[in-house]
């Protein structure tokens with residue numbers, strides 16, 4: 001039996017504020033009904049939603065998404081599959097252990113900013129056989145043998161979430177004052193799934209009661225945006241992200257800060273948006289915690305750089321181009337082995 005779900009702490013850093021004062025900040029709640037509900041598919045995101053997403057991107061770099069249109073039964077099916085997998089014997093999980101040349105599969109030794117996470121993970125993507133392998137970006141999945149329902153449930157969930165991610169991308173573009181499809185070329189044809197989106201199941205085992213530390217060190221996610229479902233949380237001194245039943249936590253990643261000609265935003269938006277710095281405190285009270293993250297990422301060859309619309313004489317480009325392939329490969333390598341300082345977007349900053 002998997003351990004019961006229970007409290008743990010997840011938090012977001014508030015920009016320019018000492019972490020200890022950020023507890024009072026509130027994560028905005030955005031309603032996706034107008035463009036994510038099944039009957040509204042194909043409708044462009046309403047302007048007020050785009051404006052709210054834009055505001056969230058400029059402040060905390062994150063928001064909670066309610067009425068996301070993803071079928072509750074599919075969410076439950078995915079969660080059951082995840083709980084089933086993590087409850088399998090360790091030897092079975094180790095049969096699909098990740099390797100340096102292919103980071104997909106099971107891991108219990110992920111590093112975040114050179115500190116080992118107190119959790120187990122399972123990573124997979126929408127890889128199709130026959131596609132060229134690109135280390136850390138397009139590699140074949142490792143599915144546990146005889147676990148057909150696990151595989152089917154996860155694939156169905158990721159495919160549904162990828163659709164939602166493209167709709168959020170439209171809202172994001174509109175919120176920047178760009179046409180809805182302005183950033184699509186950086187993510188390729190949604191039908192062919194040539195983007196490098198990845199899903200990660202996280203299982204945080206109950207921590208030793210003496211454990212005062214973090215289960216997941218503070219970090220920003222490397223890609224464009226992350227759509228996370230969390231089962232439990234209690235506040236800490238960072239901005240708490242309280243679980244709302246059936247809501248997704250959406251946070252912007254590094255690449256969203258840089259928006260680019262071909263691509264993205266911390267890099268895409270020339271620092272207009274911010275990537276959310278976040279962390280997870282070890283779960284207490286003898287209970288485990290689960291979370292389920294979809295990292296919506298660009299195409300392998302995307303080069304992320306400040307979008308021309310965001311570069312002016314007053315606001316010159318803050319970043320040099322970030323080749324997504326190079327950036328992600330370096331980040332993944334640092335998550336598997338301690339290679340020294342992990343690559344960050346500030347390594348691509350143009351010094352004034």
Ligand SMILES: O=C(O)CCC(=O)C(=O)O
Nearest residue numbers: 010200202230280291293
């Ligand atoms: O478990 C969580 O709430 C966050 C997980 C996370 O930040 C990650 O997997 O990158």
Ligand SMILES: [Fe+2]
Nearest residue numbers: 219220221278
């Ligand atoms: Fe993260």
